[in-house]
Amino acid sequence: MFNPNSTFLFIAAGLVILFVIAQSIFFLVRAYRRGKALGMDMKQIRKTIISTAVFTFAPAVSILLGVITLSQFLGLPLPWLRLSVIGAITYELPAATTTANALGITQLSETITDPKVYTAIAWVMTLGIFPGLIWVPLFIRKIQGGLMKIKNKDSKWGDIVMTALFLGMISAFLGMVFADIREGLAGWIPIFVLLFSAFLMGICGILVKKCNVKWLENYALPISMLGAMVFAAVITPMIV
Amino acid sequence: MNNNGKSYEDMTHFYGRIWILLALGMIFSFPTAACIYYDAWPELSAVAKGLLGVAPIFWTVGFIEVLTFVPMLGTAGSYLAFVTGNLTNLKVPAALTAMENARVKPGTEEGEVISTIAVATSSIVTTAVIAIGVALLVPLTPILNSPVLKPAFDNILPSLFGGLAVVYVSKNWKISIAPLVFMVVLFLLVPSLSGSVGVLVPVGALIAIGAARILYKKGLL
Numbered sequence: 001m002f003n004p005n006s007t008f009l010f011i012a013a014g015l016v017i018l019f020v021i022a023q024s025i026f027f028l029v030r031a032y033r034r035g036k037a038l039g040m041d042m043k044q045i046r047k048t049i050i051s052t053a054v055f056t057f058a059p060a061v062s063i064l065l066g067v068i069t070l071s072q073f074l075g076l077p078l079p080w081l082r083l084s085v086i087g088a089i090t091y092e093l094p095a096a097t098t099t100a101n102a103l104g105i106t107q108l109s110e111t112i113t114d115p116k117v118y119t120a121i122a123w124v125m126t127l128g129i130f131p132g133l134i135w136v137p138l139f140i141r142k143i144q145g146g147l148m149k150i151k152n153k154d155s156k157w158g159d160i161v162m163t164a165l166f167l168g169m170i171s172a173f174l175g176m177v178f179a180d181i182r183e184g185l186a187g188w189i190p191i192f193v194l195l196f197s198a199f200l201m202g203i204c205g206i207l208v209k210k211c212n213v214k215w216l217e218n219y220a221l222p223i224s225m226l227g228a229m230v231f232a233a234v235i236t237p238m239i240v
Numbered sequence: 241m242n243n244n245g246k247s248y249e250d251m252t253h254f255y256g257r258i259w260i261l262l263a264l265g266m267i268f269s270f271p272t273a274a275c276i277y278y279d280a281w282p283e284l285s286a287v288a289k290g291l292l293g294v295a296p297i298f299w300t301v302g303f304i305e306v307l308t309f310v311p312m313l314g315t316a317g318s319y320l321a322f323v324t325g326n327l328t329n330l331k332v333p334a335a336l337t338a339m340e341n342a343r344v345k346p347g348t349e350e351g352e353v354i355s356t357i358a359v360a361t362s363s364i365v366t367t368a369v370i371a372i373g374v375a376l377l378v379p380l381t382p383i384l385n386s387p388v389l390k391p392a393f394d395n396i397l398p399s400l401f402g403g404l405a406v407v408y409v410s411k412n413w414k415i416s417i418a419p420l421v422f423m424v425v426l427f428l429l430v431p432s433l434s435g436s437v438g439v440l441v442p443v444g445a446l447i448a449i450g451a452a453r454i455l456y457k458k459g460l461l
Contacts, residue, residue: 002278012273016266020324021367023259027316028360030255034248035353041342048338048354052361055337059330060369062396065384067370068377080374081270084367085263086325090438091298099290115274120282122271124290132302133264136310136322137257143310147347157456160415162311162346164452166336166408167416168445169308169328172437173401175423175444179431189391190398197402205406221337224403229392232399236391 002115004075013081020085051218058226063089070096073108078122086129099124186240189232197228249315252352256319263323301438308442312336312346316356324363328438329397333404334362340407414460418451419444 035045066089070079074096082092099121100108112118151158177194180187204220207213216223246254275281309327310318313335321331336346338358344350373380383389409416423444427433433440455461 002280008277009274012270016270017367017371019263019266021364023263023323024320024360024363024367026255026259027320027356028364030252031316031353031356031360035350035357038349038353040350040353044342045354045357048342048357049361051341052334052338052358053365055334056330056362056365057369059326059396059400060366061373061384062393063326063330063366064370064373065393067374068381068384071377076374076377078270080370083325084370085267086323088326088329090435091294095290095294095298098293099286102289102293103286115278115280116282116286119271119275119278119280120286120290122274123282123287124294126267126271127287127291128294128298129302130264130267131299132306132322133260133267135303135306136318137260139306140256140310140315140318141253143307144315144347147311151347158347159345160452160456160461161449163408163412164415164448165308165311165445167412168419168443168448169332169441170401170405170408171416171419171423171444171448172440173328173397174405174420175427175440176434176437177398177401177427178424179427179434181428182431190395193395194398194402194405197399198406201403201406218341221333221400221403221407224406225396225399228399228402229395232395233388233392236394 002113002118004078004112004118006077009075009077013077016081017084047218051222054219055222055225058222058229066092069093073100073111074118074121075111078118078125082125082129086132087125091129092125095125095128096121189236189239192235193228193232196231197224200224200227248349249352252315252319256316260319260323297436297439304442305438308445312355313359314346314352314355316352317359320356320363321359324359324366326366328441329400330366331359331362333400334358337404337407414455415448415452419448422447 032045036042063083067076067079067083069089070092079092083089097108100106100117103117103120105117112121147158147161150161174194177190180190201220201224204216204223208217208220305327306322309321309332312332313321317335321327321335324331335355335358339346339351339354342350342354344354346355409420423440426440452461
């Protein structure tokens with residue numbers, strides 16, 4: 001019988017994941033050397049590496065939770081691969097669900113035993129996500145050229161456009177937090193968490209600027225994020 | 241200038257293209273290998289049906305993500321982040337925060353270095369955490385799925401964006417008002433949109449740029 005946790009599939013997924021790690025190391029080393037050549041503050045660069053690693057930990061664990069969720073249905077290798085390379089749970093879950101439904105499978109809590117269903121899902125996941133890899137080499141120079149044009153014409157406006165891009169992204173996610181508000185007090189939890197995270201960030205800002213706690217600057221984001229997650233774990237049982 | 245007169249930037253594009261095309265081959269190798277090894281090619285109609293359900297949205301969002309995130313991530317950062325994925329919840333915030341802390345701007349040479357280092361570090365750590373998690377799945381699953389931790393992970397996005405918002409909104413509150421009000425009202429009216437927040441990112445960006453243009457013309461920025 002087909003086993004979606006077979007050694008073969010683990011090896012196939014592992015090879016692709018090794019490739020992605022190699023790519024990351026290649027660009028990491030190259031950028032590090034470039035920073036040295038440009039005479040940048042290498043201490044700050046090392047701080048960047050450490051603080052990014054610390055910040056990444058919690059989101060990485062939440063991605064791992066996505067792997068676990070999908071693994072009940074798809075086994076481990078495929079979700080492991082899809083969420084380590086390009087994917088995100090927001091893509092892979094609908095891709096798996098729609099394909100399974102198209103094949104008449106509605107029970108997603110039982111592990112797949114039909115290899116044809118498995119490969120169909122693997123293809124849909126791959127074909128659904130790959131264009132991103134083509135858009136980047138096709139359009140990156142055009143996008144950057146367009147930005148350069150704006151900057152050369154009016155550098156202050158160029159900076160404002162960049163800032164507005166970030167703010168657009170942040171606004172979309174801040175707005176999303178208000179989606180469940182009609183469900184009563186429980187729907188307010190994400191807003192309380194958001195405010196608590198903002199509050200922690202504010203305190204970090206005050207400590208950095210007024211009390212001169214310089215080291216805190218690089219860790220303000222992981223501290224506010226983890227603090228707010230702990231806060232969510234504490235208040236949710238009290239409210240629900 | 242080095243490498244036969246090609247600039248560092250040109251070489252980044254050169255290497256970036258090679259890596260991204262190889263990555264393209266690699267991600268296709270998994271389904272192909274599975275089909276050959278198990279001699280189980282799926283029904284074309286099943287793949288087409290599944291794809292029809294997701295591709296129109298994914299392909300559009302993918303394109304929009306490239307437009308929105310390339311300016312923030314820089315050259316090498318983009319080539320790398322679009323391969324390793326998890327952009328909005330991880331790579332983009334990591335790159336932005338790293339540049340903010342190092343006091344460099346996206347689009348500059350220094351910004352390029354810092355952004356690349358942040359994206360690469362974040363990718364390596366994520367891949368390692370997931371790999372360790374997969375290896376230790378049996379002992380870890382009950383801990384990770386425990387009801388005590390569940391609300392913490394359910395709220396990871398507000399935990400992340402609350403802190404980020406303080407940094408950016410407080411510095412640029414004039415530009416923030418229009419997109420923020422629009423998004424809050426939109427989600428209050430249509431809560432079901434939270435599944436397609438990716439599509440709304442460029443909408444927010446356009447509103448922010450439009451509002452910024454008006455403020456800038458009036459000399460308010």
